[in-house]
Amino acid sequence: MRAATxxxxxxxxxxxxxxxxxxxxNLPATGSLSLTLDVFPTTTTVEPDPTLTADVFTLDGVxxxxxxxxxVRRFLDLVRERAGTDTAARVRSVNTVPxxxxxxxxxxxxxxxxxxxxxxxxxxxxxxxxxxLARRGSGSAARSLVDGMALWHAGTDxxxxxxxxxxxxxxxVVTVLEAGPKPVSSREAMTRTALTSPYYRAWVESASQSLQxxxxxxxxxxxxxxxxxxxxxALRMHAAIEASDPPVRYLRPGSIxxxxxxxxxREEGLCAYATADAGPNVVVICPPSEAEAVRTALAPFGxxxxxxxxxxxxxxxxxxx
Numbered sequence: 001m002r003a004a005t006x007x008x009x010x011x012x013x014x015x016x017x018x019x020x021x022x023x024x025x026n027l028p029a030t031g032s033l034s035l036t037l038d039v040f041p042t043t044t045t046v047e048p049d050p051t052l053t054a055d056v057f058t059l060d061g062v063x064x065x066x067x068x069x070x071x072v073r074r075f076l077d078l079v080r081e082r083a084g085t086d087t088a089a090r091v092r093s094v095n096t097v098p099x100x101x102x103x104x105x106x107x108x109x110x111x112x113x114x115x116x117x118x119x120x121x122x123x124x125x126x127x128x129x130x131x132x133l134a135r136r137g138s139g140s141a142a143r144s145l146v147d148g149m150a151l152w153h154a155g156t157d158x159x160x161x162x163x164x165x166x167x168x169x170x171x172x173v174v175t176v177l178e179a180g181p182k183p184v185s186s187r188e189a190m191t192r193t194a195l196t197s198p199y200y201r202a203w204v205e206s207a208s209q210s211l212q213x214x215x216x217x218x219x220x221x222x223x224x225x226x227x228x229x230x231x232x233x234a235l236r237m238h239a240a241i242e243a244s245d246p247p248v249r250y251l252r253p254g255s256i257x258x259x260x261x262x263x264x265x266r267e268e269g270l271c272a273y274a275t276a277d278a279g280p281n282v283v284v285i286c287p288p289s290e291a292e293a294v295r296t297a298l299a300p301f302g303x304x305x306x307x308x309x310x311x312x313x314x315x316x317x318x319x320x321x
Contacts (some may be wrong), residue, residue, distance in 0.1 A: 008313030038310030040097030110137030111144035227273030
């Protein structure tokens, strides 16, 4: 066993993951499609230490709160079970994406943890196996193992991993409206939606159809069609969430204003489509050649960051802390 450090990037779904077929194994109700970004990395070092009596986890230089530590401990238990050891570890993580704000911080976090922990505990896993392992920590983390556009398969444990798919040239303009943690976690809201939203079954059916249409658009290199599918899919997901009991409202007035402005940009001739994960922040899909025009138009609404396709999670040389 040895210390190992990995870096991973968040991914933004064009066809969303929202709902689990099996919560214990983090198996999704449907497949999904996402783009791994080249901004907002998470860097994580895992250092097994036989002198420790329990795992230690620091996030951005301070001790992580108890719920976060427990999620990391449970994940490391999966790794240790496979490795045949009970040695605890020091985990040090630095997150540059706003944590818990609906910008896929758990995806980059658990993807980096999966790669670093697997190396630290001497597991020999290929990319699909790492994707399956990351999924156990956070479903969307399965996709952050993949460069660029990623298709996450639903199915059994062995079948449910992410793999790369060809796509049109694409950029994303991230508009950060609220960087703080959201009041209702994705995990809680996802469970509430599945149990109480009258629209949930329709969401699952339509998401499966959206995925097939999006894959067809990718094969054809049709960014305009892919963007239309992504915007519709996002709004359908949020409609299902808002119909929960009690309701969960992630989109704020500023979020809707960004969606409205993006619609205006299309009327002005730009190829721009908005999407939003489980949070108030909005991401706009556009061709790389139009990204600066989109970013300039959205700058009055919040902090804007232009992103392109990024690399899948991988080991790096520099340890954290």
